[in-house]
Amino acid sequence: MKHIMLFVLMLAFNITINAQESTIKYAKKVETLDSTIETLYAVISGEKGETRDWELFKYLFMQNAKLIPTGKNQEGFFVARYMSPSDYISTSGSWLEEHGFFEKEIHRTVNTFGNMTHVFSTYEAYHSEADTTPFMRGINSIQLLFDGHRWWVVNIYWSQETEENPIPTEYLPKN
Incomplete structure (x- = not known):
């Protein structure tokens, strides 16, 4: 029984140390709303074969945060x-690295009340940073919380643009 208690204490200590190291390592990346959104886009982006920093990705999110893609099912609904951040990594992580993926914000609308902020972030996606034409566009609806020290992603809810559902002009850059 003593060995089990010792193992549990060592595990808890190790988790605490790792969390403190992450906080020190990534604090600047969640200091402002801009740095948090920029980090969110940067952490999933990379050339084909480039490993993503999944520790940083998870660091952006509050406990129980969700990533919520939308689209039509086979019946047309x-x-x-x-998904949790870990689910996203499991389902999309290898695809991002195998195909190359750069998601770039092209427009942002921000609404804030107190410590909560909602960002409608229009994006374009490319397979390589050198690409000039996106293969996909859409809008990320990002809910964030400022806890007094840092920004947390609460949820990301997104939809890709389609011919029948184009991005409205108010969510595109003004030329």
């Missing part, structure tokens, strides 16, 4: 799928 719009549906939402709910």
Whole structure:
């Protein structure tokens, strides 16, 4: 029984140390709303074969945060799928690295009340940073919380642009 208690204490100590190291390592990346959004886009982006920093990705999110892609199912109805950050890594991480993926914000609308902020962030996606034409566009609806010290991503809910559902002009850059 003593060995089990010792193991549990050592595990808890190790988790605490790792969390403190992450806080020190990534604090600047969640200091402002801009730095948090920029980090969110940067951490999933990279050339084909480039490993992503999944520790940083997870650091952006509050406990129980969800990533919620939407799209039509086989019957033609719009549906939402709910994933944790770990689920997202499991389902999309290898695809991002195998194909190359750069998601770039092209427009942002921000609404804030107190410590909560909602960002409508229009994006374009490319397979390489050198690409000039996106293969996909859409809008990320990002909910964030400022806890007094840092920004946390609470949820990301997104939809890709389609011919039948183009991005409205108010969510595109002004030329």
